[in-house]
Amino acid sequence: MTGFRIKNGGLIDRDTSLNFKFDGKSFIGHQGDTLASALIANDVHLMGRSFKYHRPRGVISAGVSEPNALVELREGGRKEANTRATMVELYDGLAAQSQNRWPSLNFDVGAVTSLASSIFVAGFYYKTFMWPKSFWEKIYEPLIRKAAGLGTASKQADPDTYEKSYAHCDLLVVGSGPAGLMAALTAARLGARVILADEGSRLGGSLLFENEEIGGQSGYDWSQSVLAELASLQNVTLMPRTTIFGWFDGNIFGALERVNDHVAVPAPFEPRQRYWRIHAKRAVLAAGAEERPLVFGGNDVPGVMLASAMRHCSNRYAAAAGKSIAIFANNDSSLRTSIDMKAHGVNIAAVIDTRKGGRILNVKGGKGVSYIETSMGKIPCDAVAMSGGWSPIVNLMCHRGAKPIWDEAIAAFKPPDVGAEFTAIGSAAGHMLLSECLAGGARAGTMKSRVPATPKCRDEAFAIQPFWWVKESIGKAFIDYQNDATAKDLPLAAREGYGHVELAKRYTTTGMATDQGKLGNVNAIAILAEASGKSIPEMGTTTFRPFYTPVSFGAFAGPFTGHHFQPVRKTPLHDWAVEQGAVFVETGLWMRSSWFPEAGEDWLASASREVKSARASVGLCDVSTLGKIDIQGKDAGVFLDRLYCNTFSTLSIGKARYGLMLREDGIVFDDGTTSRLAEDHYVMTTTTANAARVMSNIEFAHQVHWPELDVQYVSVTEQWAQMAVAGPKARATLQKLVDKLTLNDESVPYHAAQEITIMGGVEARLFRISFSGEHAYELAVPADFGNAVARAIMQAGAEFGIVPYGVEALSMMRIEKGHVAGGELNGTTTAGDLGLGKMMSTKKDYIGRKMAQRDGLIDPMRQCVVGIKPVDRTMKMRSGGHLLKQSDAPSMQADQGYICSVAWSPMLNMWLGLALFSNGRARHGEIVKVFDGLRGHHYVAEICDPVHFDPKNERLHA
Amino acid sequence: MKYSLFSLLKNSLSGHKNWTPAWRSPEPKKEYDIIIVGGGGHGLATAYYLAKEHGHKNIAVLEKNYIGSGNVGRNTTIIRSNYQLPGNNPFYELSMKLWEGLEQDFNFNAMVSQRGVLNLCHTDAQRDAFARRGNAMHLDGVDAELLDREAVREMYPFFDYDNARFPIKGGLLQRRGGTVRHDAVAWGFARGADLRGVDILQGCELTGIQTENGKVDGVQTSRGAIKCKKLALCAAGHSSEVAAMAGLKLPIESHVLQAFVSEGLKPYIEGVVTFGAGHFYVSQSDKGGLVFGGDIDGYNSYAQRGNLPMVEHVIEAGVAMIPSLARVRALRSWGGVMDMSMDGSPIIDKTSVHGLYLNAGWCYGGFKATPASGWCYAHLIAKDEPHKVATAFRLHRFRTGHMLDEKGQGATPNLH
Amino acid sequence: MLIPCPHCGTRPVEEFTFLGDANVKRPENLDDSNWQAYVYERDNPRGKIDEFAHHSGGCRAWLVVSRDTKTHEVFGAVIAKNFKRKQKS
Amino acid sequence: MLRTSALLGVAKPGRFGADKGEPGVTFSLTQPSSMIMVIARKGKAKALNEALAAIKKTTVQWAGPDQYYVYNAPYTELKKKLEGVASVSDQSHGRVMFQIAGQKARAVLAKGTPVDLHEADFPIGKSALTQMAHVSVHLTRTGDDEFTLSVFRGFSESFWEWLTSQAGEFGYQVS
């Protein structure tokens, strides 16, 4: 076959030449070319290899349905596999590689599979590769995996950026052919907010390449004048290079705008692609129709093309596929094709019309057409144009479950009726006459009864007689080109019991390639129907799914990649912590100071020093991440009584109390101290992890369960910077900051919660509570003061050798004290398990009370919190080890519990832990086996009281 | 006809004209000893094992659509036995053992591929939880390895280690975990059951359950009334619906879970990997597509499709884990209807109606369970007592408070 | 999917958190026999459902949305405290 | 002064992004002297509206059902004024507010919020609670091409970086 550049005409700019490379070889094309058209113009037709048989393949379509001409475009981090050469706009310096071949496209060793193709029928792999068993993973599968797949994806990070955006409109028009243009124009003139989107590089649809006549001008000129008017209107947004890839609930459309794929590298500050979510009050599908291949021997030989694609290439890109072509069709469009191609000086070797009994039995020539064998004998030619009819592009309208409807008259499936929100027009609606397309467009553009007149136009005859398969074919007749599914595979599927259209799809992989059966599915359905003795509508289609065309992951991820995957949440003390040399750790979205190393310290040395200093004199810890919820209203107390399992209505003003919340199923949900600032004003603290969920639960409890209560709540987490000041010198340190208040056990007793001022008027809240077990306070100040106040505390504490301490030290101290936290509040423990059973009030209803009474939740054999320490005190413990009776062999049945939290105790100079242990409170003192198979570490440990350090809490009140 | 390289060669000589159907399409009989509702993986496996292990011949499987049209035919195909609760692990390990011999057993290549399942962790707390889980597995001799960051980097150097919002700290690896060709599981069990006399009735929807003084004695279907002695529900996402026909109300909500496949690629990712700082798990099918998924959409649904926010949520996590994915394209998305139970664990049990059995509540974890679910359900139906590895899957556990909650999320189905 | 929030107007689904059937009612007293059903049992209808939806990404009101679980068609939404539960027969 | 804004050293004045002549948008910090959340007590919604209407020299913005942000009013004073009518919580430090203005303001915001900002649906003076880039935002239209946004303090830096980066293609000014 001999493709060539047509001397004149077309929409390419012959004055701008572009250099590009395919498989390392250099070529020249023009502005306005696609990679495919430029290659054809350069007489290159072999562009790819098929999936299973590695057959040589050339371009068959001129658009998104292309199954064969897939290339690896660009290099390095920008390399993309499986890119349709027909959709790639040529740019200077473009570099593309063919794929799925080795060593080269021309000579592909993989092609040997086609020799054994008589074995490699549909589903062959389900029937073999089973013996010997071990061979599957060792030999067969690796071979299959290597052979399968198409292009090779890059493993380097993508250097380009992506964006997301929302759009809203009264009318979304999908497709900018005559129907779409007419709809957009009509609606726009009526003042509606219109979005006109088309996946093509230019708007105009088929008018960019078909010779039509509208309103006395050429179809192309008409389209340009319409576009000019649309562009001038405020209420219209034109979106070329934008594919509507899916239709979703609420009439929301997903769209991909290829902002910079037509250039080598995006301009600075511009994304490569932009993902749109379009909220449309109404939408029209003007997506056009897809031409179907005919199914005959050798219909995959490079040079066999869809007739419309051949017209598209020559009329728009001035790239003729051959010098002498045969036309094979079952409908009137053959006329169009011969007229157009003749006009380009192409010889029409033959027009073979199935309606007149014409058949192509085989196409000869390996990597290009040399001649065809027909019912009338051999005919030499160098390309074949085929037309098997037209399938309206119904995809989007079926994305929400509706099935398309078979129409015998046009031998195609038409879109279903899905309501007024989304209607089809033009050939997408099965209207194959231009006049119908324009009329339908005008009708859709205005929902009113008075429809504006549409310009006069020339209608091409459209008559078709279904023809599905040249049974007498010599050689393979392909249905799904990319997956190498042949016409014979479908009857085989039916024969073996896979006759349901969905089973046949899965068994033969028909329609599962990157083109999703855009070309082949209807042929497949027809052949399957015949083989199963059913009609086409009885057989029906497979399910249409997003994405209409594949969408890059990058577009869906948008800017939320790498470090920007999720927002960073910083505490009000962040700057202070940085000054103090903090090492930070991700805690949910928060960044928390984890430890504050001095020169040469690792985390353990640092945290141990922090603990020792805090317990010896005083330390400062940022606890701002704790959830804080302002709860007000005259029923605030009653409300809290229902949220917590213990009582808060009786809490006296100026006091804090530790509270425990259950879920309705009786399991512990969250804990924290809640303080009463006034008769009708409480402030609740939650754990960092559960802050958001607690807030939602509060809202649910009030708005759903007890709306009669007069209570208001709002998160004040971010309003307050909160600092724990702990240690024997905590009081002395804080004394220096507080305004005219002497801190002592009378003025600020244990569990006091007071609103005070510090540093000459800064409002603050002072809580005398302790997580560390030390004499401690929590001081809250408005967030913007946080850094300054923290610095002031450090200054005040300097004389005592105050240290900042982080969450590592915090957790060492809480484990020394046996305070439960995340490791124990794991969503499966009860108040009893945590040793807090006594907190559960019996005087009131509260969330979780009833379900907490179930046998399984009060069973004494449940695992409850105990302390644990290695018998060999010098040994390191790790969390996650399971506990066994010394006499028992390892097994799940014998499992007695596990270690939830461990820490090195700087005070006791040993590793300590908290464990959940069956009937644990009754078993203090027992020696157990710790099973840590994961790290191959088994040892014995002693179960003990969870409070390892200062059991009498003397330090707390010191 | 036995499947083998030999039979394949033999048939190729006759142009593959002589293959017989993998299963018959019989007319429903008037009566069966056992009717199984649901031609998914579990229903077909149950029929297969009832016939093969318990010698039952007179069995029908009712499938309202085509076999495999439900979740078995649309899942992300991950199999593993890395559970931590004593009520779960032995069951899933039995399933793993059955997978390991399945293909030779039912003479169908289901491409069981033990390519390894790696769960990534990004915090110390996650690592501790993995340690607890891994050791639970070791207690019963199940393989598990705790990897540090460098070991993970070794396996998958192209993940994001240096610019990540939530740095990878390590992972829990089960090498025996992997993937199985989903459709082939349904087809293999169906063929195996059919060979042993089971009637597989496609396009046959259960529309009513006939009870006679508290005992099942037949069903109504879209293909007429059929009598039966025992009725075994196995309808996954539709469990509440079929159970309601017998007046039962289940601790289950139906939710939609989406899954996705990318364009076909040359080998890109060796095993199965799950992200720990977002919802994303991925493996590569033998055909070359990256098969991936994430979280359920979150609202009750019986539609086999979801919406864009979850697509974005899942793919944001994917690219966060593997930056080079940005250039890969998502080819197709779909959904399946999940039977989300109130504690995230399944139910295999008798019901208050005599002769009526229930297999449900698999959430998005029931594919890996397919063989064991069939095995234990068959045992329950045949012997009227739970199999010893499935004793924790009883329905009354919610009343007695013996929930089986691996995630600790409580009675909130869309959080499991 | 779009939800008509009575406070905020129509908003997309990702701004909402769902909590299942709104026709279950928390029993008033502890000896009620419906606790088990309230916490665990659901009709789980295929078709019309009234479900709790929290406008967590907006005004933070708890709503009851009525919707079809087969088609995802949304019929409307009311503020939770104004929702009238189906009378159980 | 003791007080340090969360965007100190983050929101640096200057001209950024693409240089296409006039900047597409301008960002500026517009933190009010106070930002107070008031929520009507049970049955006091109407009373609250009236009370707020009576208060001078402040801005009141809708912030949820029977909830408002009151800007530039001293907390203790307001609390007294609304005694028994509303619950009052100071958020002056808890939220960070800034403004985006310019002809591309809507285009930039559309990259984050699903709210239709067309003047027909979102006139001047209207506020919305929404989410942008995974962050909860209180968004108010203050002019034709002028909006204010407020977010939780802890997210403000992250959010600021995202929002400004989205204006890159148009070029933007930080004043």
Ligand SMILES: Cc1cc2nc3c(=O)[nH]c(=O)nc-3n(C[C@H](O)[C@H](O)[C@H](O)COP(=O)(O)OP(=O)(O)OC[C@H]3O[C@@H](n4cnc5c(N)ncnc54)[C@H](O)[C@@H]3O)c2cc1C
């Ligand atoms: C997207 C997705 C990803 C998943 N990923 C995994 C994974 O990676 N690993 C894993 O272990 N699990 C996974 N799962 C879960 C797993 O697929 C299911 O738990 C499992 O398949 C359920 O068992 P089944 O195969 O019997 O269900 P199904 O295949 O759904 O079988 C139920 C059958 O019952 C039929 N039925 C329903 N009602 C009736 C009626 N009235 N009459 C007749 N027939 C009826 C249905 O048509 C259906 O065919 C995933 C699920 C989904 C949807």
Ligand SMILES: NC(=O)c1ccc[n+]([C@@H]2O[C@H](COP(=O)([O-])OP(=O)(O)OC[C@H]3O[C@@H](n4cnc5c(N)ncnc54)[C@H](O)[C@@H]3O)[C@@H](O)[C@H]2O)c1
């Ligand atoms: N000769 C024949 O037999 C025959 C058959 C069918 C149609 N036609 C002619 O073709 C024309 C059809 O006009 P029309 O307006 O219906 O269609 P069209 O083909 O002119 O335009 C459809 C446009 O929609 C775009 N598109 C498709 N799916 C899209 C998506 N998901 N997102 C974005 N864009 C998408 C396509 O790129 C194309 O540009 C008429 O002139 C008709 O007479 C002729």
Ligand SMILES: Cc1cc2nc3c(=O)[nH]c(=O)nc-3n(C[C@H](O)[C@H](O)[C@H](O)COP(=O)(O)O)c2cc1C
């Ligand atoms: C593991 C797996 C791999 C898949 N691979 C492909 C594929 O390569 N190409 C394709 O078109 N669909 C693929 N699919 C999706 C199916 O085509 C189909 O969408 C899915 O099974 C759901 O069925 P439905 O879309 O008919 O409802 C795959 C599905 C699964 C579960």
Ligand SMILES: [Zn+2]
């Ligand atoms: Zn709202």
